[in-house]
Amino acid sequence: MKKTGLLGIFERISSGQFPQFKSLWTENKETSHDSGAQTTPAAAPEPAKQVILKDNPSGIAVGLDVGSSKIVAVIGQLNADHQIEVLGIGEAPSEGLTRGSISNLTKTTNAIKEALEAAIGTTKLEINQVIANYSGLCNNLDQRGVIIREDMIKDIRSEDIIRLKKEMEGNPYPAGEQIVYLEPQHFIIDDEPDIRDPIGMSGQRFESDFHVITGEVNGINNLHKCVRQAGTAIKTIYPTAIASAEAVVCEEEKEEGIAVIDIGAAVTSIVVYKNGIMRYADTILLGGNSINADIKQFTGLGSRQAELLKKTYGSVLPEETDSSEIIQYKILNGTKERFISKVDLAMIIQSRMEELISLAYDKIEEALKGRCLTCGIVFTGGDSRLHNIRKLGEQITGLKCHAGTPMLHLKADSSQHELFDKLNDPIYATSIGLLKMGLTKLV
Numbered sequence: 052m053k054k055t056g057l058l059g060i061f062e063r064i065s066s067g068q069f070p071q072f073k074s075l076w077t078e079n080k081e082t083s084h085d086s087g088a089q090t091t092p093a094a095a096p097e098p099a100k101q102v103i104l105k106d107n108p109s110g111i112a113v114g115l116d117v118g119s120s121k122i123v124a125v126i127g128q129l130n131a132d133h134q135i136e137v138l139g140i141g142e143a144p145s146e147g148l149t150r151g152s153i154s155n156l157t158k159t160t161n162a163i164k165e166a167l168e169a170a171i172g173t174t175k176l177e178i179n180q181v182i183a184n185y186s187g188l189c190n191n192l193d194q195r196g197v198i199i200r201e202d203m204i205k206d207i208r209s210e211d212i213i214r215l216k217k218e219m220e221g222n223p224y225p226a227g228e229q230i231v232y233l234e235p236q237h238f239i240i241d242d243e244p245d246i247r248d249p250i251g252m253s254g255q256r257f258e259s260d261f262h263v264i265t266g267e268v269n270g271i272n273n274l275h276k277c278v279r280q281a282g283t284a285i286k287t288i289y290p291t292a293i294a295s296a297e298a299v300v301c302e303e304e305k306e307e308g309i310a311v312i313d314i315g316a317a318v319t320s321i322v323v324y325k326n327g328i329m330r331y332a333d334t335i336l337l338g339g340n341s342i343n344a345d346i347k348q349f350t351g352l353g354s355r356q357a358e359l360l361k362k363t364y365g366s367v368l369p370e371e372t373d374s375s376e377i378i379q380y381k382i383l384n385g386t387k388e389r390f391i392s393k394v395d396l397a398m399i400i401q402s403r404m405e406e407l408i409s410l411a412y413d414k415i416e417e418a419l420k421g422r423c424l425t426c427g428i429v430f431t432g433g434d435s436r437l438h439n440i441r442k443l444g445e446q447i448t449g450l451k452c453h454a455g456t457p458m459l460h461l462k463a464d465s466s467q468h469e470l471f472d473k474l475n476d477p478i479y480a481t482s483i484g485l486l487k488m489g490l491t492k493l494v
């Protein structure tokens with residue numbers, strides 16, 4: 052079996068495929084890359100109590116992407132044609148997250164404040180609530196919810212679905228976890244199964260099989276805390292991949308079957324849709340930072356320079372890279388010039404990216420339970436900008452792959468041209484998706 056990730060690289064180095072890195076490998080092979088150690092909390096934390104939310108100005112929603120490399124706030128509204136009109140966008144570097152979870156409340160609060168203030172800018176809008184994302188680890192569960200309706204003749208309305216969803220909160224979940232998101236797979240009315248849209252029907256025993264995504268209570272409470280301290284509140288939280296999917300795929304693709312892989316700085320978020328229903332969402336604690344760390348380790352460059360090298364010259368397919376191109380660089384405080392070929396750089400990136408896509412695809416395949424993904428896989432998030440990611444995805448999965456940007460749902464008139472170009476970028480998939488959820492999701 053072909054080894055991937057660092058193991059794969061190390062093996063190729065020891066077999067002489069990366070001769071210029073040989074000494075570095077010998078020096079660093081005892082170094083632990085990531086301990087992964089986690090402490091168990093003494094007692095299971097309690098979910099935060101619900102607070103009364105003040106409304107935003109009429110028709111206004113705010114998407115807040117709390118990412119590991121940046122925090123983005125996007126304010127928008129729907130125009131008469133039901134297209135999203137972006138009124139403001141603000142961004143701040145994020146330094147308070149570790150592996151997708153908040154590890155420094157002050158830094159995260161300050162960055163959220165900075166992003167929100169920049170987004171509000173000249174709009175002068177009073178923002179009281181935002182739609183935010185959760186990038187921590189998830190658990191996927193299938194559970195049934197039941198309510199008995201007092202008036203069985205009365206039409207089933209969205210309030211009944213909300214009641215059904217509320218019932219689910221009372222179910223037992225693993226210690227330290229709470230629901231982040233749940234989606235009905237189908238409804239059952241008085242033993243009549245497989246109902247996709249129950250609104251307007253009548254019946255007494257109203258049931259649904261839900262796919263439930265749970266997340267870590269501590270991580271969710273910390274997110275609420277930071278947003279509150281930044282002067283606003285969270286209306287709803289969505290898992291990151293579900294938000295990104297909202298921006299980069301359409302309903303027809305969800306119907307046919309599609310998976311979204313959002314490759315961010317610290318985490319990769321995955322979601323799978325089939326027959327219009329979300330089947331699975333999760334997070335892998337691996338992202339672009341790991342590629343940067345590999346480049347840093349093999350070149351001796353600092354973190355920022357290693358990232359710049361990746362962004363400027365990186366590709367995921369050495370076989371499609373010009374073997375004659377050599378990149379010259381100097382390490383911090385170094386006097387001598389060093390060199391790396393573009394092919395070698397691509398081999399380092401490919402190795403980690405193969406590991407990441409294979410891990411994601413294993414999870415996707417498991418979730419599909421034999422069903423097929425007719426529309427394949429969409430890559431989004433910052434590291435999906437890497438050259439040839441689509442081809443590598445196709446080689447690994449055998450499925451149709453493409454890169455997704457959130458431009459689909461933005462109004463593209465002349466007054467928004469510049470903004471449109473800026474947001475037509477996979478790094479904004481989550482924030483635009485969250486905004487869209489805030490503007491369009493009612494139940």
Ligand SMILES: Nc1ncnc2c1ncn2[C@@H]1O[C@H](COP(=O)(O)OP(=O)(O)OP(=O)(O)O)[C@@H](O)[C@H]1O
Binds near residue numbers: 120315318340358436
């Ligand atoms: N042109 C590019 N080529 C390759 N990688 C890029 C490029 N531009 C940005 N990146 C990488 O994208 C990552 C940041 O992506 P993104 O903004 O989606 O992350 P994030 O949302 O802040 O983090 P996360 O989702 O992990 O919490 C970084 O690893 C960065 O190096």
Ligand SMILES: [Mg+2]
Binds near residue numbers: 313481
């Ligand atoms: Mg992200």
